[in-house]
Amino acid sequence: MDVRSSEVTIPVGEARLPADLVLPADPVGVVLFAHGSGSSRHSPRNTAVARVLNGQSLGTVLVDLLTPEEDEVDARTAELRFDIGLLSDRLAAIVDWLAEEPSTRQLPIGLFGASTGAAAALVSAAYRPDRVGAVVSRGGRPDLAGASLSGVRAPTLLLVGGLDEQVIMLNEQARQALPGHVELHVVPGATHLFEEPGKLDQVADEAAAWFATHLRR
Template structure:
């Protein structure tokens, strides 16, 4: 698989965010990742999913939504990782940068969010309805997007582990608030982090299918 990798700095408001771009030879779309609480762009789960998306001709952006200074504060207080407004604003800035700079070409944009990053992705999708064309949530907390759920226009796939009962309930509630283009898929036998054999592979396959369907 011919995939080029590069590290870039993306302006998002007053912040400058470090991101890894993974670019297939002829991308048909690009997906920006919003990692979960306490994680980073080096999350092995998101990197694994990104590689599967690359194999489906999708470019990927793995990005840290907090600056190093903010990350140091968050490591002590855990307060910024739950600041959905801040994270969504950063993600919207990344979407704007992708649309303006077009590092992957003039391709449609999708968002992939894990845990609290799912809420940030949905709020950003609501704020950029003409730019964000699809959203996937992995073990996410879409409920934390609040009233923004009702204004999301992008087709949304909610992926939850079958053993993650509390999060299933929260995702069912979020699905009811989202437009009819939202789907909930339960991964049998999987817990919150999808560490069981084959679970993350199913997540990656479902995400790749969703994005290639809605971004082409």
């Protein structure tokens, strides 16, 4: 697979956020990942999904949404990982950066959010309706996006494990609040982290198909 990988630093206000940018030879779009609570851009689940997207001619950006100093605070208090306002503001700023960066500015942008990152992705999509073309949530908490759900215009796919009963209920409530094209897919036999054999592969394949369908130049 012919891909170009680079480590970049994305300026967001006074913060400088490290990120891994991967672009296939002729990308059809680029997907920005919003990891879940307590995770980082090195999340093995998100990197596994990103590799599948790269194989489908989709660029990917995996970024640490907290600075190293903030990470130290969050490791002690767990407060910043649930600060949806902070995370969504940073995601929106990274969307703006992608829209200006020479290597990505011609590409439609998608957002992939996991756990609490899904809420931040949806709020960011509401903030940037003209720039975010599609959203996928993996085991997400879209309910935490609150009133911002009504402002999401991007086609949205909600993926939830069939054994993750409480999160299924929360995703169903979010599905009803989202005004645009939205689908809720329940993956049979999967728990919250999709750790069962083959389940994360199914998530990656469905995400790739969603972005390939909805991200257009």
